[in-house]
Amino acid sequence: MKILVTVKRVTDYERKVKIKPDGSGFETEGMNFVPNPFDEIAVEEALRLTKEHGGDVVVVSIGPNDATQQIRQALAMGAQRGILVQAGELDSDAVARVLQKLVEKENPDLVLMGKQATDDDANQAGQLLAGYLGWPQATFASKTEGLESAEEKAQKPGVKVADGWASVAREADGGIETIKVQLPAVITTDLRLNHPRFASLPGIMKAKKKPIEEIPVASLGVDITPKVRVLKYEEPPARLAGVKVADVDELVNKLKNEAKVI
């Protein structure tokens, strides 16, 4: 089977981001960039599925030329080839439309995506893509057996594929629900689907020789006019210091008259 996996270049979630003074975006100078962690899980799942069923994993990133590095990391994990759509910041809808074009070109049996990117946490592109393609979707794929299971240790996929259907476990309130979707489909991956492998040193060496196709976004003929406009970024207000109260009466008084919550 052929699987298309998306990998977004995001700011390192372990470093604190700083908002530009004019609120137009984030400071990127000196920032470290990593693959979106949910996408790494998608890459891992794709590699396990193709190991079990045969086939190829194609990695797609939409972003600046530097996103090549995140594609290379996925190639170092074991994916076969990469596609970089060269573009600036796009909203989720534009991302879905660009991916739709690529899917029509590549004809994969499955699209695997992180459920959301850790930079904007939008959680929309996968759903929108399925909508535009008219494909079934299964979001937040997880692992029934859990991450400490023998299945995980044996690097078995959590998404089970058989007879043209994929069965996907999703974490729901109070348990796990399993849904079946007919392929081709879009599946988005949640945190507890797998432990992604490391990019090994020999893998990094091999990845250098794997092809990455570069496609300028303009050449795809997709309408990328933003549907969502970001007006401004600001820091959440700093938490005010607490106050000590002498007794319960004072507390009740403050809650009633100052905080006006009772």
Add this chain to the structure above:
Amino acid sequence: MDTKPKPSTALPVEDLLPGGGFLLESAASKEIFTAERLNEDQRAFYRTAVDFVEKEIVPRHEAIEHKEAGLIPELLRKAGELGMHMIDIPEAFGGLGLDKTTSCLVSEAVARQGSFSVSLGAHNGIGMLPLVFFGSDAQKNHWLPQFADASKIGAYALTEPGSGSDALAAKTVAKLSDDGQHWILNGSKMWITNAKIADVFTVFAKIDGKKFSAFLVPADAEGLDIGRDEPKMGILGSNTCAMSFDNVKIPKDNLLGEEGKGHKIAFNILNMGRLRLGVAVMGGAKYVLGMAARYAKERKQFGSALSDFKAIQQKLADMAVRVYMVESTSYRTTGNVDAAMSKVDKNDPDRGQRIVEAIEEYNIEASIMKVSGSEALDFVADEAVQIHGGYGYSREYGVECAYRDSRINRIFEGTNEINRMLIPGTLLKRAMKGQLNILPVAQGIQDSLHRAASPVPALGDGPMAQEIQLAELVRRATTYTLATAAMKLMTELEKEQEQLMMLADMVIDAYTIDTVVRRAVQAQAEETEKRAELHRLIASIAANTIYENAMARARRIVVELFPDEDQYTRFMELKRLHLDVTQPLVPMKRRLAEAVVEADGYPLPYVS
């Protein structure tokens, strides 16, 4: 683009100075390799190593320190799955055959957990490299694939109860058996890392009590006894034991390298070990600085975070400067070694030997890395404990372990005293052999001190002009002092260990200031403005501090060398290299500390 375009990453071969060559030429005339010039592959390897250590090693810290059975071998095998032991194995033997910069970068990443770092180095460093460089093809074909995946673990047995620094005085003896088919080993070894988990040891012994040689000894050889796991001060998770050999019989083919050439193996492996150790301790120091910075930010006293107090800021700034100094000399040195190695013809039948020579060329620099790196880590770990106050003394906090783990680094891979002796000793040996033009250069410097024109180099242009001037003064003072001591004491110098120690410190100063300033100058064109400013700040603090220390050392050496006559003349000579005006450092340190606090640690992390 987030960063300026990267320059071509490898050091141009024409810019390669010989080992010790930094004493001959002024700063900023040639390019050096720096951490800013790490290429994409090197950054990717580093990321993998960091990722692995953060996810697989650091979370098991407690289990490692409590010596959970089988854990270290398991983790070594996991590291093997990622190819971490393949870096130094040539491609012909199933390895990756990568450069020394990569090898050192990975060591830097692994240093976050001291015990594991030492176990890994004993396996794929001193345990494996004797085979890589001196093994026969048959030995390499047999062992290297098993080292690569850590299905077999290696160790290195040189030290004995009676011979530590004096390694060649080993008493372990090898004798050929009567049928001429086996070596029979008798004797004992001490402080052997990985002894209990190793499958094969590189053991040094004297054939017939005379010819110092190396042997591959399997752990299951009859008569080989591994002693108890020594209770140690730090690196508690690594195992360190004594070993005894009671008529241990090994096949004749287990001789490693040539009979009587064991010293070449021992010393060259130590050279390589020092390169990696120098970088590893710097990686440890970065990690500890991170702990200190985060704690200083969180901990409040007198209503303010510790990081708001100027005394604490000064500490954080000083720690960052020490890390930068070692980071700079480390990667300059690995860049030199890589450039020298790249000159070796791939088809040279003696390629292994040529590579050993390329590494040996920079043994002065490797000793500098080892000494200044281990002392920087001690300084940083000590200040990190201090910033933590009472909590720093508690086992609950990581800095307590880091402080204990740090101490061994000044002792193993050649004590810092032995390494200090090697620094001026090797320089002068090369000068005497005509390999290094120190004496003519020193004569030129001395002549300039007697001319009417000021011997202080003119202040150039650019943001780092003053620092370039200071570096040049330190270089001249060091070369002058070294040559003066050599001329005065001649062959007696090697007995004057006190002078040698101080001379070593001056050479370390000279290499460090030259490197730090060159790196910062290069960074102005290569780095974003925010990072370029940090390079300027750090280099400026380092240059001013080193200049003052070096000049004080030079004066002291002159006093010791010329207690009576000539002292005044020498003083007057040195004084002409003195510059009164230096920069105030407090504002710079405050600005740097701010950057350390903002970055939660070392403010110039490798970005990708």
